[in-house]
Amino acid sequence: MNNFNDILFLFDDSIYYIENENSLKSNPIKKENSYNIHVDTSSFTLIPEQIFKNINPSEIHTFLGRDENEYSFLEYFLPKENAYLIWAIEKNQLQNLESHYPASNLLHFSSFLLNDNHYKNEVRFFKTASFIYISAIKNQKLQLVNRFKIEGLDDVLYYILSVIKESDLINQSFDIIEIGMIDREIESKLKSIFGSKLTELYHQKPLKLKPL
Incomplete structure (x- = not known):
C-alpha cells in the first residue's frame, strides 16, 4: 500500500489525513511539506495511452461534461494500467490547494485504489x-x-x-x-x-x- 505519512485526502472541501495511533502529535501536517493529495471529484476517466495520443483534449473535456471556464483539467499517466487518468477540478478549489500546499502533488482519488x-x-x-x-x-x-x-x-x-x-x-x-x-x-x-x-x-x- 501507500506511504500513509505522505498522503492527504480532499472530501467536500475538507482536508483529511490518516491518523497514526502511535503519533504524539494531534496534527502532524505541515503545509510546506510535499504530499500526495487525493482529491474526490465525480468527473474523471481513464483512457488507454494509444487512444489518448490520438484524441483532441477538447473532446475529453466535453466527455467529462464540465465547463472549461469553471473547471481545470488535470492528467497523469498510470504505468500499471498503461493509461492516462484525466479529471476535472473546480478552478477555485485548485487555486486553494496550490496556495495552501504548494509543494504537493494532486491526484484523483481513484488512484488510491489503483496504485497497489x-x-x-x-x-x-x-x-x-x-x-x-x-x-x-x-x-x-x-x-x-x-x-x-x-x-x-x-x-x-x-x-x-x-x-x-x-x-x-x-x-x-x-x-x-x-x-x-x-x-x-x-x-x-x-x-x-x-x-x-x-x-x-x-x-x-x-x-x-x-x-x-
Missing part, C-alpha cells in the same frame, strides 16, 4: 456516507473504476454487485478488499451472497481519517 498490488481477480472499494469508489480487476487487468453516489446499504450492495457483473467476475473466484473503516454489515451481506466464490474476503488495515 492486485490479486488475480478482485473488487476493491472505499466508501463514505455519500459516495463509493469501486474498482474491478480480472486476470490482473483493470476492468473498470467508478464513483457512485450512495444513501445507504442497499445502494452500496447494488453498485458492488453491478460492478462484479459488468466486470464478468460473476462466475469467477475473486477477492473483495474494503479500504477504510470496516463495515461488518456489508461484509456479512457479501459473504452470504458470494461465499462460494470468494477466494478470501478481507479488509485492509482501517484508515482512520481525521479532518485538519
